[in-house]
Amino acid sequence: MAGRAAVPEVIWARPERTGRGPRPAYRRADIAAAAVRLADAHGVDAVSMRRVAAELGCGTMSLYNYVPRKEDLYELMVDEVSGEYELPEPTGDWRGDMLATARQTRAIMHRHPWLHRVMTTLYATGPNALRYLEACLGYLEPLDAPPGTKMECVGMVNGTVMIFVVNEFAMADRARAVPWTAEQETAVRGAYLGSQLATGRYPRLAALYATAPEAPEDPDVLFERAVSRVLDGFG
Incomplete structure (x- = not known):
């Protein structure tokens, strides 16, 4: 399918931004947090690259430099909220x-x-x-x-x-x-x-x-x- 990689990719294995140029304006964590805010407020169907870009104040195409696919965006969102766990040391029980x-x-x-x-x-x-x-x-x-x-x-x-x-x-x-x-x-x-x-x-x-x-x-x-x-x- 056009626009998709020929082999599977893992978003975490990618650099924060591909290519050369100035330091990235956004971290993946910023993008994930913006997407989570949208989903919490309006539901996951409201999460799109366009709306996340608007939330961050950047162009939609610029966002693809950081997150190439919507599936990657979902993965970032899941991991973002997984950070809410408090994981104390084992008690033995x-x-x-x-x-x-x-x-x-x-x-x-x-x-x-x-x-x-x-x-x-x-x-x-x-x-x-x-x-x-x-x-x-x-x-x-x-x-x-x-x-x-x-x-x-x-x-x-x-x-x-x-x-x-x-x-x-x-x-x-x-x-x-x-x-x-x-x-x-x-x-x-x-x-x-x-x-x-x-x-x-x-x-x-x-x-x-x-x-x-x-x-x-x-x-x-x-x-x-x-x-x-x-x-x-x-x-």
């Missing part, structure tokens, strides 16, 4: 350390609701991503498992957090879109479900709901339990 890190992931995703749309494992080579992975492997040192299994643990925890947060976003979007309250919808759906269970066609579900709590559990409690069960599967 690998489950506790990983759970605390998962809480941070959830918080970062809520601060940047666009993040799940552009995140990919291909972006695990940026400086902040590498810092995060190195810290997680440090937390997992007490776990008696091969290095590959430890990386699998990190990936599964991240996947669990992402699924949980995306569902939180979907529920919040629905709540904003309808004219009734969550309590009203819960009551209506609960009544319908009760009528279906009363038919006797779903005895296992009926037994389940007969012992399940009526009120939905706190999302924070559900989150902690979900991540903890993933961790329990590794040791």
